Amino acid sequence: MKxxxxxxxxxxxxxxxxxxxxAGSAETQVPLGLPELTYPExxxxxxxxIALGDKLFxxxxxxxxxxxxxxxxxxAGKAFTDAPLKVSEGIHKLTxxxxxxxxxNSAYFTTFFWDGRSPDLEDQALHPFTNxxxxxxxxxxxxxDIVRTDSQYKKAFKNVxxxxxxxxxxxxxxxxxxxxxxxKISGNSPFDRWRYGGDAxxxxxxxxxxxxxxxxxxxxxxxxxxxxxxxxxxxxxFHNVGVGINDIQMVVSRxxxxxxxxxxxMSEVDIRVLTDQRTSELGRFAVTRKFDDMGSFxxxxxxxxxxxxxxxxxxxxxxxxxxxKHYNNGGVTIKxxxxxxxxxxxxxxLNLTDRxxxxxxxxxxxxxxxxxxxx
Amino acid sequence: xxxxxxxxxxxxxSVMISAGVAFADEFTQKDVDHWQKEYMSVVExxxxxxxxxxxxxxxxxCGQCHPNAANTHPxxxxxxxxxxxxxxxxxxxxxxxxxxxxxxxxxxxxxPRMVAMEAYIMYERRGTPLAPGQH
Amino acid sequence: xxxxxxxxxxxxxxxxxATVAATxxxxxxxxxFADSSENFTFAYISDSHIQHIKGSKFVRNxxxxxxxxxxxxxxxxxxxxxxxxxxxxAQLGTKPELDHGAxxxxxxxxxxxxxxGEHDYYLDLGEYWSTLFGPHYYSWDHKGVHFIILNSILTHxxxxxxxxxxxxQRMNEMAGLDNPNGSPFMVxxxxxxxxxxxxxxxxxxxxxxxxxxxxxxxxxxGWNFWTDDAEEVQALLRPFDAVTVVYGxxxxxxxxxxxxxxxxxxxATAWPWPYPQSYSQAATYLPKLTVPMNRADPFFERDATGxxxxxxxxxxVDLNYNLYSNxxxxxxxxxxxxxxxxxSYQSPDKxxxxxxxx
Numbered sequence: 001m002k003x004x005x006x007x008x009x010x011x012x013x014x015x016x017x018x019x020x021x022x023a024g025s026a027e028t029q030v031p032l033g034l035p036e037l038t039y040p041e042x043x044x045x046x047x048x049x050i051a052l053g054d055k056l057f058x059x060x061x062x063x064x065x066x067x068x069x070x071x072x073x074x075x076a077g078k079a080f081t082d083a084p085l086k087v088s089e090g091i092h093k094l095t096x097x098x099x100x101x102x103x104x105n106s107a108y109f110t111t112f113f114w115d116g117r118s119p120d121l122e123d124q125a126l127h128p129f130t131n132x133x134x135x136x137x138x139x140x141x142x143x144x145d146i147v148r149t150d151s152q153y154k155k156a157f158k159n160v161x162x163x164x165x166x167x168x169x170x171x172x173x174x175x176x177x178x179x180x181x182x183x184k185i186s187g188n189s190p191f192d193r194w195r196y197g198g199d200a201x202x203x204x205x206x207x208x209x210x211x212x213x214x215x216x217x218x219x220x221x222x223x224x225x226x227x228x229x230x231x232x233x234x235x236x237x238f239h240n241v242g243v244g245i246n247d248i249q250m251v252v253s254r255x256x257x258x259x260x261x262x263x264x265x266m267s268e269v270d271i272r273v274l275t276d277q278r279t280s281e282l283g284r285f286a287v288t289r290k291f292d293d294m295g296s297f298x299x300x301x302x303x304x305x306x307x308x309x310x311x312x313x314x315x316x317x318x319x320x321x322x323x324x325k326h327y328n329n330g331g332v333t334i335k336x337x338x339x340x341x342x343x344x345x346x347x348x349x350l351n352l353t354d355r356x357x358x359x360x361x362x363x364x365x366x367x368x369x370x371x372x373x374x375x
Numbered sequence: 376x377x378x379x380x381x382x383x384x385x386x387x388x389s390v391m392i393s394a395g396v397a398f399a400d401e402f403t404q405k406d407v408d409h410w411q412k413e414y415m416s417v418v419e420x421x422x423x424x425x426x427x428x429x430x431x432x433x434x435x436x437c438g439q440c441h442p443n444a445a446n447t448h449p450x451x452x453x454x455x456x457x458x459x460x461x462x463x464x465x466x467x468x469x470x471x472x473x474x475x476x477x478x479x480x481x482x483x484x485x486x487p488r489m490v491a492m493e494a495y496i497m498y499e500r501r502g503t504p505l506a507p508g509q510h
Numbered sequence: 511x512x513x514x515x516x517x518x519x520x521x522x523x524x525x526x527x528a529t530v531a532a533t534x535x536x537x538x539x540x541x542x543f544a545d546s547s548e549n550f551t552f553a554y555i556s557d558s559h560i561q562h563i564k565g566s567k568f569v570r571n572x573x574x575x576x577x578x579x580x581x582x583x584x585x586x587x588x589x590x591x592x593x594x595x596x597x598x599x600a601q602l603g604t605k606p607e608l609d610h611g612a613x614x615x616x617x618x619x620x621x622x623x624x625x626x627g628e629h630d631y632y633l634d635l636g637e638y639w640s641t642l643f644g645p646h647y648y649s650w651d652h653k654g655v656h657f658i659i660l661n662s663i664l665t666h667x668x669x670x671x672x673x674x675x676x677x678x679q680r681m682n683e684m685a686g687l688d689n690p691n692g693s694p695f696m697v698x699x700x701x702x703x704x705x706x707x708x709x710x711x712x713x714x715x716x717x718x719x720x721x722x723x724x725x726x727x728x729x730x731x732g733w734n735f736w737t738d739d740a741e742e743v744q745a746l747l748r749p750f751d752a753v754t755v756v757y758g759x760x761x762x763x764x765x766x767x768x769x770x771x772x773x774x775x776x777x778a779t780a781w782p783w784p785y786p787q788s789y790s791q792a793a794t795y796l797p798k799l800t801v802p803m804n805r806a807d808p809f810f811e812r813d814a815t816g817x818x819x820x821x822x823x824x825x826x827v828d829l830n831y832n833l834y835s836n837x838x839x840x841x842x843x844x845x846x847x848x849x850x851x852x853x854s855y856q857s858p859d860k861x862x863x864x865x866x867x868x
Contacts, residue, residue, distance in 0.1 A: 221459060222809045341577050348570060349570075440783070442686075448868070501791070
């Protein structure tokens with residue numbers, strides 16, 4: 001009787017365990033300091049899909065030279081960037097115009113690329129394959145040729161999507177990649193433990209002073225969002241902070257007009273912004289064609305920022321201190337340089353003391369999750 | 376208690392009452408008017424600070440954007456102020472304005488000037504129901 | 511821009527909307543009119559409130575607002591025929607402020623006309639302003655439309671000439687929007703006389719557009735959203751088929767139709783003002799027609815500020831608001847209903863949360 005009861009209890013336990021898990025779920029547990037993560041209905045997480053996405057992410061065959069994969073610019077050992085490169089290097093070490101952002105916590109972004117031209121991870125993954133300075137393919141066909149003939153891929157796609165080799169589409173490929181990317185979330189940094197974990201000593205006194213600068217005189221929190229119960233450090237919006245555009249400010253009007261006259265289609269924008277420096281500096285304007293977006297770029301998350309130097313969309317600011325000084329100057333890198341006409345309304349001289357700059361920089365270093373700690 | 380002692384106490388109390396000494400739970404309309412005047416003197420101070428270019432360093436005054444303290448919504452505080460990343464009381468928002476559009480220094484939360492400005496803000500919003508947390 | 515998840519559909523929809531002529535000046539779509547020679551655009555920048563601190567220092571926030579509006583106006587395609595500056599260039603009407611403002615306006619690549627604002631006027635009664643920008647009121651004709659600039663921020667002679675011991679104090683008193691010592695705006699008898707004569711030469715079919723700083727309506731007296739002789743001025747404009755009054759001063763979106771006259775307020779480049787209904791201690795009147803602008807987010811200095819450009823379609827003004835950090839708005843004259851209407855939000859079921867002010 002006792003043994004029977006014991007078995008019942010064990011059985012009940014198993015049932016409870018399985019019924020509390022969503023069917024087929026492989027959702028990553030949300031670490032301290034991050035909000036709940038929602039997954040797209042059209043692309044639910046499964047372990048098999050994530051593993052497939054991992055494989056695709058690292059596959060160098062999906063480039064014209066056979067030696068560039070997503071991981072080339074988004075290297076797990078470098079917090080999923082290609083630090084310390086200013087701008088990324090694709091096939092033949094060709095350079096583009098923009099610094100590779102981190103994949104980590106991108107699951108929380110609402111738009112992708114520095115100018116937000118992609119609405120989701122699935123769409124974003126389509127573009128680097130066919131960009132001439134990234135993977136250099138003319139179309140996605142070579143990728144499909146590989147996944148439809150490689151025996152491991154055939155098996156995996158069949159298992160994940162229930163599809164025969166011939167019916168595998170590029171959409172399946174990018175869905176798997178996106179699934180993999182959505183597992184790369186990180187929190188539990190010293191800042192998180194201090195603010196949300198109740199650990200009063202997780203930050204040094206200097207970092208605590210830096211936090212005060214961050215939310216008050218530094219005004220950082222306006223765009224690099226921190227909230228009561230979690231912190232994404234991005235508002236998912238676009239702002240002109242005076243990087244890059246300052247170099248073309250005398251000719252912005254002409255460049256913008258030329259760009260519009262050329263009637264660049266959306267599919268051409270992806271290629272133009274990475275191959276033409278001056279178009280790149282137009283920022284989100286090249287995507288939306290609205291005055292308001294002139295020279296605007298997406299607010300980066302600051303999580304793990306100490307591990308992802310150099311900084312800004314063009315990699316032009318080498319250290320965190322350089323970044324803080326740029327903002328302190330009110331949106332110019334060299335103090336007293338002229339500010340561009342389209343500067344975001346939130347950017348202004350901050351009048352921080354050297355000590356405050358040091359403190360703020362120290363605070364930024366506290367945003368690194370343990371798995372990406374800078375050695 | 377002896378009769379004479381009782382007598383003494385009653386006499387003493389009557390003297391005190393006729394001398395105008397009220398008990399702790401008594402106040403007259405005259406008192407209320409007097410206290411209201413005290414209060415309004417601080418509201419006036421708040422009003423004059425409201426139009427003063429001296430609070431910041433660039434000559435901008437609160438009243439330039441908030442005529443009659445409109446659009447300050449004191450009845451909604453404390454509230455989650457998304458741009459400051461947390462739930463804050465009204466005074467912290469006043470300090471934000473001093474620091475940013477007025478390019479000045481924040482005041483201590485119990486600074487008489489802070490109290491005066493808050494008094495003025497509340498006065499101009501009198502009669503509005505509380506709506507704490509409302510965005 | 512918002513925190514809601516962006517579906518692919520809404521994302522692409524937003525992209526498509528960017529190329530629609532109604533809200534975007536730099537459009538890939540040619541705006542088609544019945545007879546294109548009749549139609550033209552002009553830009554309108556207003557209420558910059560350039561404020562002097564000392565020496566060569568001015569309030570940075572207001573400077574940036576004017577600089578950006580000039581830079582964007584210069585980028586308009588098709589190019590506007592001219593630009594109007596709607597008044598309150600300066601904050602306290604001083605020479606450094608007017609000079610600094612004029613310098614920024616001079617970067618415009620077009621001819622521009624200036625309207626007087628009270629912040630420009632009450633220090634020296636517009637004397638220095640005139641050396642920079644010309645007469646206080648006048649008219650001109652352009653492509654078949656009769657344009658009039660009025661100085662509608664005058665007030666009673668006694669307040670202007672006798673009440674204050676110094677010019678500086680007079681200016682400071684008028685500068686406070688909610689100042690109980692202020693005095694109501696008006697066009698005044700002299701200008702109304704001039705207006706009557708000016709309009710006598712115009713055919714009733716000629717479209718008339720009046721540029722004024724004060725609203726030529728009575729909206730809220732406490733903040734001088736008011737023109738004391740509004741009815742008299744409106745009466746002078748009544749005989750004409752198509753009349754539009756464009757006004758500044760209020761630093762917010764407003765529009766209205768009174769009889770044959772359409773009224774359109776323009777945004778300030780400097781800062782927004784609350785809607786009168788936000789002041790709980792006074793009764794106010796805002797035209798019921800008006801769909802308000804989005805509430806300001808003070809953490810972005812340019813929020814709830816902007817500039818505008820206007821199309822004249824067969825004599826009526828369609829006003830396109832260029833709003834920083836917000837979706838642009840268009841208030842167009844609807845010939846079916848005979849009044850200005852917001853092309854996106856006019857119907858009550860189309861309103862959005864940011865338009866709720868309290």
